Amino acid sequence: MVFSYYPGCTLRTRAKELDEKARKCAEALGITLEEIPDWQCCGGCYPVASDEIATRLSAVRALMAAKSEERPLVTLCSACHNVLKRTRHDLQTDETFRDRVNRYMGNDPVYAGEGEVIHFLEMLRDKVGFDTIRAAVKNPLTGRRIAAYYGCLLLRPSGVMAFDDPENPTVIEDFIRALGAESVAWSMRNECCGSYMALEDKGIVERKSGSVLANAKAQGADTVITACPLCLYNLQKFGGQDLPVVYFTELLYEALGL
Amino acid sequence: MEQNNLKETLLRISGVNPRKCMKCGKCSGTCPSYDEMEYHPHEFVSMVENGETEKLMASPSLYRCLTCFACVERCPRGVQPAKLIEAVRLAVIRQQGMNHLKPDQLPDMLDEDMPQQALVSAMRKFAK
Numbered sequence A: 001m002v003f004s005y006y007p008g009c010t011l012r013t014r015a016k017e018l019d020e021k022a023r024k025c026a027e028a029l030g031i032t033l034e035e036i037p038d039w040q041c042c043g044g045c046y047p048v049a050s051d052e053i054a055t056r057l058s059a060v061r062a063l064m065a066a067k068s069e070e071r072p073l074v075t076l077c078s079a080c081h082n083v084l085k086r087t088r089h090d091l092q093t094d095e096t097f098r099d100r101v102n103r104y105m106g107n108d109p110v111y112a113g114e115g116e117v118i119h120f121l122e123m124l125r126d127k128v129g130f131d132t133i134r135a136a137v138k139n140p141l142t143g144r145r146i147a148a149y150y151g152c153l154l155l156r157p158s159g160v161m162a163f164d165d166p167e168n169p170t171v172i173e174d175f176i177r178a179l180g181a182e183s184v185a186w187s188m189r190n191e192c193c194g195s196y197m198a199l200e201d202k203g204i205v206e207r208k209s210g211s212v213l214a215n216a217k218a219q220g221a222d223t224v225i226t227a228c229p230l231c232l233y234n235l236q237k238f239g240g241q242d243l244p245v246v247y248f249t250e251l252l253y254e255a256l257g258l
Numbered sequence B: 001m002e003q004n005n006l007k008e009t010l011l012r013i014s015g016v017n018p019r020k021c022m023k024c025g026k027c028s029g030t031c032p033s034y035d036e037m038e039y040h041p042h043e044f045v046s047m048v049e050n051g052e053t054e055k056l057m058a059s060p061s062l063y064r065c066l067t068c069f070a071c072v073e074r075c076p077r078g079v080q081p082a083k084l085i086e087a088v089r090l091a092v093i094r095q096q097g098m099n100h101l102k103p104d105q106l107p108d109m110l111d112e113d114m115p116q117q118a119l120v121s122a123m124r125k126f127a128k
Helices: A016-028 A054-068 A078-093 A095-105 A120-128 A130-136 A171-178 A202-218 A229-238 A248-255 B003-014 B026-030 B041-049 B053-057 B070-074 B081-093 B103-109 B116-126
Strands: A002-006 A032-035 A073-075 A117-119 A145-148 A223-226 A245-247
Touching: A002 A054, A016 A032, A016 A120, A016 A245, A016 A248, A054 A073, A054 A078, A054 A095, A073 A078, A073 A120, A078 A095, A078 A117, A078 A229, A117 A120, A120 A130, A120 A171, A120 A248, A130 A171, A145 A171, A171 A248, A202 A229, A223 A229, A223 A248, A229 A245, A229 B116, A245 A248, B003 B041, B003 B053, B003 B081, B026 B041, B026 B070, B041 B053, B041 B081, B053 B081, B070 B081, B081 B116
Parallel strands: A002 A032, A002 A073, A073 A117, A145 A223, A223 A245
Antiparallel strands: none
């Protein structure tokens, strides 16, 4: 299978291990991720106000590139995923936005948010299947206790993201179990790490990421996994615990014996 | 901007109807930034409705919302407080010279591990 792929700015720089290991794992599972040409940064945060048009155009262009190949568009970074999925939803449901975007871009025929956007985790769950992954594991992570950190952007708003149950998600836990590890039950997995406050008020991030990691540690996790480069940075830098935080793709890479 | 026009604009660009709020306080109860804020999510909803937007526009609380969407997810009435907070913040930073974060401040805020995502997100939230 060949899917279109949107890496995003951070995966080319600070989060290379998220990008490179994901591609290699996908190949091992029979999927080629083909990067869409000339993609632009999504902007990191979805522009919430309905009259923000230009700030959503880079996401529109990415969606249209995947649509022109008639392939699902796969994302890895939680932030990119949030921006792309929500912009796609806007094109489908907000007539004013759709009209203004299509006029500006001179689209003929009109683009109305067709095509699928899936996160790599959704690809593993829905396109590959955890049973297939379980069968492909060469180094089962037996005895490891992994905490699944979802954060905000994969799940919310659930009506648009449709990623998993927003209060009791299971996809990352199922992923962990497919790799042969034990998934830790903990309460802070959907709570915010402090996000972009890392620039101007590191105190907030220390309090938010600190309480997240303290909870994972107290529940006996030996590793926390995430899909988001900013969550990873905040938890590692400001979490205040001797507890490794890694990308979920690093765990997959290890378990597949690559 | 004249107060009534401002309120109309905020409601239009946020898509929020504050009158749907039944004042249960769940938005503020679930807000990860509650302790960091002077005005909390439920107060944004009632103060915009009551025409007290100027107090909100002058408050640092505008720059404490993490846009985590917990308040939106958990509101039993679908009020979406985060969208209203965003609209009030935009009412401030869309004015000339009112950016909260400026590019020349960035070098002192960086370290070698900080992901680009943090920079683009903060600039998108706090500057126009």
